[in-house]
Amino acid sequence: MPLLSWLSESTDERPDAIRVDDRSVSWVELRRTAAAVADDLRGVRRVAVTATSGLETVVAVVGGLLAGAAVVPVPPDAGPRERDHILRDSGAEVLLGPAGAEPTDPSGPPVVPVDLDRRSDTHHPEPAPEATALILYTSGTTGAPKGVVLSRRAVAACLDGLADAWSWTPDDRLVHGLPLFHVHGLVLGVLGPLRLGSRLHHVGRPRPERYAGAAGTLYFGVPTIWSRIAADPAVARALRPARLLVSGSAALPETVFGGLAALTGHRVVERYGMTETLITVSARADGPCRAGTVGLPLPGVQTRVMDERGDAVPTDGVAMGELQVRGATLFDGYLHRPDADAASRTPDGWFRTGDVATIGPDGWHRIVGRAATDLIKSGGYRIGAGEVEDALLAHPGVREAAVVGLPHPDLGQQVTAFVVGDGVRETELIEFVARHLSVHKRPRQVRLVDDLPRNAMGKVQKKLLPDV
Structure with missing residues (x-):
């Protein structure tokens, strides 16, 4: 055929x-x-x-x-x-x-x-x-x-x-x-x-x-x-x-x-x-x-x-x-x-x-x-970035979220979230995730940004996030 x-x-x-x-x-x-x-x-x-x-x-x-x-x-x-x-x-x-x-x-x-x-x-x-x-x-x-x-x-x-x-x-x-x-x-x-x-x-x-x-x-x-x-x-x-x-x-x-x-x-x-x-x-x-x-x-x-x-x-x-x-x-x-x-x-x-x-x-x-970017090994735990992103997106003030593991001297990698939101605070979002997921999966840091870097297909370019 x-x-x-x-x-x-x-x-x-x-x-x-x-x-x-x-x-x-x-x-x-x-x-x-x-x-x-x-x-x-x-x-x-x-x-x-x-x-x-x-x-x-x-x-x-x-x-x-x-x-x-x-x-x-x-x-x-x-x-x-x-x-x-x-x-x-x-x-x-x-x-x-x-x-x-x-x-x-x-x-x-x-x-x-x-x-x-x-x-x-x-x-x-x-x-x-x-x-x-x-x-x-x-x-x-x-x-x-x-x-x-x-x-x-x-x-x-x-x-x-x-x-x-x-x-x-x-x-x-x-x-x-x-x-x-x-x-x-x-x-x-x-x-x-x-x-x-x-x-x-x-x-x-x-x-x-x-x-x-x-x-x-x-x-x-x-x-x-x-x-x-x-x-x-x-x-x-x-x-x-x-x-x-x-x-x-x-x-x-x-x-x-x-x-x-x-x-x-x-x-x-x-x-x-x-x-x-x-x-x-x-x-x-x-x-x-x-x-x-x-x-x-x-x-x-x-x-x-x-x-x-x-x-x-x-x-x-x-x-x-x-x-x-x-x-x-x-x-x-x-x-x-x-x-x-x-x-x-x-x-x-x-x-x-x-x-x-x-x-x-x-x-x-x-x-x-x-x-390379979405399986985070932090403090002996294996954490999927997507699960943390879904938890963040459940917050009514969050429009977009991307989570990565950044180097950490004690944990190996630190769960770090980059969030586009309306009137949200870092501590509020960390506590929100901790209430919905295991505590070890919560972001240790939330960075509030204007937008996330994406390619032509709309995929977030996570390797660029540390420079946002």
Whole structure:
């Protein structure tokens, strides 16, 4: 089956299949426009795409995939150093961009504008399933970003697993406003509809009122978006006719989960994944959704939680360890980085996510956070930052909270909270957490800040917090 099977076979010429901001195309028109791009890419092995939130990006990505090239999305706001690294490291031979795009580096690949008025009826043969579909660059929290090599087979396995879990069909209309250079916005949010047949409305900037006015059945968002929607009751109630609300890329605060349930009538589906694994764990549309948990492994995916000695931890919903994954959705490796590949795999072939998790007796997963920043070892205790953050967010005066462990001469690490709030005091918040959790989990220090540093997907950049 072709990777973009619905797009490849559809004869539907209705003009609203794919809408990006204020421009729409039919399935047939998208295929013909992308085929014209693919005609220009004959013989190109790797093609970079300036991944704006525009229709040109969708056409460029589809054109690259039709041509059998590996597509390398480039964040449109990437600084010169990051952009240069991605283009050079990936070996991109061409850079596709919006009309009017000009080269910024004479030594880089030639820039080819995407012309939305061109059409072609060329049939391009489907590449082998093991061929590379995408090279996505990680955020590079240590060193330069690494290129994650994802095969067409892995992308297809992920999307088919989500179709099963979410009952995702051609009857759906997907709405989101996520960036088109990450797994969430690009793989799920664009390639998903093109494989499974649901219509797509990308709203451009993800403002709550745009979500409310889109009349979708399936909505994707990150916690920042859902938090803003929950804070606007009229907008939230407009989502009641939807079939499913999905949150990912970071943990959804329980207060937001509860607020959305009350206003929209929907318990939000949470899921878990990484660039290297795609989506591996999710709640199901036909099952329960529980605040603070991300559900069960998708078909074809296996998970386990291991302690620091390499032993499996009890599946009691309490014991924490590193989540490890294997299955059909995993990446093929880091481009040009055999050292990073070796470090990311266990001797028996499992991928080390670096995320701390628990698995309950019923198999449900809860993600505690990143091992490097969210598992705090303080005074002999192992404390999950997410649990402390949830306790802080239960305080009516707290709008945002991020918790880290900072060095401490006696405790090893000190639980430290960074809080955005209204009229709250440090001692008040420390005592509040101590009343709701074990006393040893309370923050030893609360720093009140104006905002938290976040990346393009709304994830808090915890490594930057000490400098806030």
